[in-house]
Amino acid sequence: MTRWLRNHVITLFGILALAYMTLPNIVVLVFSFNNPNGKFNYTWNEFSLDAWKDPFGVAGIKDSLITSLEIAFLSTLIATALGTAIAFALGRYRFRGRGFTNTLLFLPMSMPEVVMGASLGTLFLNMRINFGFWTILIAHVMFCLSFVVVAVKARVLGMDPKLEEAAQDLYASPTQTFLRVTLPIAAPGIGAGALLAFSLSFDDFVITNFNSGDTVTFPMFVWGAAQRGTPPQINVIGSAMFFIAVAVVIVGQVRTNRKAKRPAS
Amino acid sequence: MSALAHTGGSSGGGDDLKEPPKRGRWVPYALLAPGMIWLVVFFLIPMLVQGGTSLQTGGLEKGYEFSWHWATYADAFEQYYPQFLRSFGYAAAATVLCLVIGYPLAYAIAFKAGRWRGVWLVLVIAPFFTSFLVRTLAWKTILADNGVVVDVLNKLHFTDVTALLGLTEGDRVLATPLAVICGLTYNFLPFMVLPLYASLERIDGRLHEAAGDLYADPRTTFRKVTFPLSLPGVVSGTLLTFIPASGDYVNAAWLGSPDTGMAGNVIQTQFLRVLDYPTAAALSFILMLAIVLMVSAYIRKAGTEELV
Numbered sequence: 133m134t135r136w137l138r139n140h141v142i143t144l145f146g147i148l149a150l151a152y153m154t155l156p157n158i159v160v161l162v163f164s165f166n167n168p169n170g171k172f173n174y175t176w177n178e179f180s181l182d183a184w185k186d187p188f189g190v191a192g193i194k195d196s197l198i199t200s201l202e203i204a205f206l207s208t209l210i211a212t213a214l215g216t217a218i219a220f221a222l223g224r225y226r227f228r229g230r231g232f233t234n235t236l237l238f239l240p241m242s243m244p245e246v247v248m249g250a251s252l253g254t255l256f257l258n259m260r261i262n263f264g265f266w267t268i269l270i271a272h273v274m275f276c277l278s279f280v281v282v283a284v285k286a287r288v289l290g291m292d293p294k295l296e297e298a299a300q301d302l303y304a305s306p307t308q309t310f311l312r313v314t315l316p317i318a319a320p321g322i323g324a325g326a327l328l329a330f331s332l333s334f335d336d337f338v339i340t341n342f343n344s345g346d347t348v349t350f351p352m353f354v355w356g357a358a359q360r361g362t363p364p365q366i367n368v369i370g371s372a373m374f375f376i377a378v379a380v381v382i383v384g385q386v387r388t389n390r391k392a393k394r395p396a397s
Numbered sequence: 398m399s400a401l402a403h404t405g406g407s408s409g410g411g412d413d414l415k416e417p418p419k420r421g422r423w424v425p426y427a428l429l430a431p432g433m434i435w436l437v438v439f440f441l442i443p444m445l446v447q448g449g450t451s452l453q454t455g456g457l458e459k460g461y462e463f464s465w466h467w468a469t470y471a472d473a474f475e476q477y478y479p480q481f482l483r484s485f486g487y488a489a490a491a492t493v494l495c496l497v498i499g500y501p502l503a504y505a506i507a508f509k510a511g512r513w514r515g516v517w518l519v520l521v522i523a524p525f526f527t528s529f530l531v532r533t534l535a536w537k538t539i540l541a542d543n544g545v546v547v548d549v550l551n552k553l554h555f556t557d558v559t560a561l562l563g564l565t566e567g568d569r570v571l572a573t574p575l576a577v578i579c580g581l582t583y584n585f586l587p588f589m590v591l592p593l594y595a596s597l598e599r600i601d602g603r604l605h606e607a608a609g610d611l612y613a614d615p616r617t618t619f620r621k622v623t624f625p626l627s628l629p630g631v632v633s634g635t636l637l638t639f640i641p642a643s644g645d646y647v648n649a650a651w652l653g654s655p656d657t658g659m660a661g662n663v664i665q666t667q668f669l670r671v672l673d674y675p676t677a678a679a680l681s682f683i684l685m686l687a688i689v690l691m692v693s694a695y696i697r698k699a700g701t702e703e704l705v
Contacts, residue, residue: 140509142501145501146504146506146510147505149499150502150517152586153524153583154523156527156539157532159538159539160527160534174538174541214432215432217431218433220428221425221429225425226414227425227426233429233433236436237436239440239692240436243640244643244644244684245641246645246646246681246684247664247681247684247688250447250668250677251444251447252439255442255443255447257450258446273439274435274436274439277432278436331525335525335529337529338644342668342669354528354534358651366531369531371527373526373527374523374524376526377523378519381519381523
């Protein structure tokens with residue numbers, strides 16, 4: 133028994149750590165079935181399906197969700213395009229200014245969000261630009277960009293240059309080579325970068341808080357609700373997000389497994 | 398720090414990179430330009446503008462004027478140094494806790510999980526899929542007064558110990574520094590686990606066998622082989638946890654009390670509620686400077702190529 137314990141103590145500790153990390157998600161899910169006694173959904177009262185039956189039954193929650201989805205979609209599109217281009221430049225070419233480029237990409241990832249949010253907000257204030265949808269979009273592209281570069285660059289660096297040379301030898305034009313060979317190989321990296329950008333943008337609160345004006349994203353809605361009262365609908369949407377994301381991960385995993393099993397064509 | 402030098406050379410190799418074609422010297426710059434311009438305009442320039450704003454004087458009605466007003470810094474620092482101390486103190490405590498919790502977890506995933514490795518990794522990342530604000534709110538329920546967790550901690554006299562350390566008051570956990578540190582640890586734990594796992598997973602299993610063949614017991618093997626090779630992960634995990642934790646204000650606002658405010662809380666209040674932009678800018682500039690100093694010391698050791 134003691135021997136078994138000694139062999140598995142790290143595994144047991146790991147499971148405990150995972151439990152610590154998963155506990156809040158379980159609480160969020162359980163409390164989505166609560167019928168809170170009062171405005172705040174912090175203590176258990178009674179079981180109810182009301183929030184799940186009417187997930188948008190709170191003023192403003194649906195609009196905030198739509199705004200968040202719009203911003204996440206657009207900022208993912210822009211950040212993925214710009215970030216992929218940077219990743220190709222870094223992964224493919226020698227050029228002057230590499231150090232500066234790397235530093236400028238690293239800094240946003242290493243800066244506390246509150247600093248980035250406050251300084252960008254200060255810029256908009258000084259330029260007398262009104263806060264709203266577009267300022268949030270600009271901010272989100274800014275902080276998602278570096279993460280896309282990291283994801284795509286790893287893939288570009290791992291690419292075998294011989295494949296492109298082979299395409300060229302077979303008389304493929306540069307455009308054909310790029311569209312038929314380079315892009316498909318880089319696609320998983322680009323996809324990973326895009327997914328990362330989407331989830332970062334969708335979940336961002338701190339930077340958004342400084343640049344949103346009257347525009348309310350879903351995290352801004354939750355922040356406001358924490359002061360006014362937290363309807364269980366927040367938990368419903370939080371749990372639904374969780375299940376959707378898990379489904380996306382599982383589908384993606386199954387697809388890559390199937391691809392790996394198929395003989396290379 | 399030979400371990401750092403080791404990973405510095407292992408990837409990002411510049412050897413495979415090609416010289417752009419003679420006619421197309423502009424190609425890499427054309428690829429870089431749109432994204433880099435975005436970062437210069439909306440990241441770099443705001444940092445400088447913020448420096449300028451911090452030296453302005455004036456008010457909301459009169460407007461602000463640039464006047465080399467260094468006193469803002471002195472005032473801000475004098476008035477808010479407790480928040481800065483708390484920021485770095487709480488962040489340091491959370492980072493240590495993340496390391497203590499995260500290292501065994503990363504180790505278990507890398508060496509003990511076997512074919513369940515993928516599942517463990519998904520379980521580390523999956524909680525992230527629920528909005529972090531919603532998950533942080535859940536801690537209000539978990540740590541609630543008279544809740545199960547707090548009752549158990551009281552029965553075990555854990556809260557007596559933390560009260561002695563000044564981390565809790567009475568038999569409450571919510572609205573104390575302990576709750577803030579607990580929330581920070583929870584929020585940034587994956588940032589510690591993932592880099593740790595990445596560097597542990599890269600370790601060649603044959604090194605462990607070799608250590609065993611040379612009569613090292615498991616403890617010595619860990620101390621002399623595994624841990625030194627995982628140092629790059631420890632360093633980047635520590636940075637990735639400490640930096641965002643020191644700037645966070647959600648945990649302090651929701652799980653803490655007015656006495657647990659951190660630097661982020663002050664910046665937020667000055668910027669969005671008091672509308673005292675020069676003070677907000679000065680505070681954020683101080684926070685940025687402290688972080689940049691720490692990060693650049695790190696970059697000098699590890700090199701940027703490895704980090705980006």
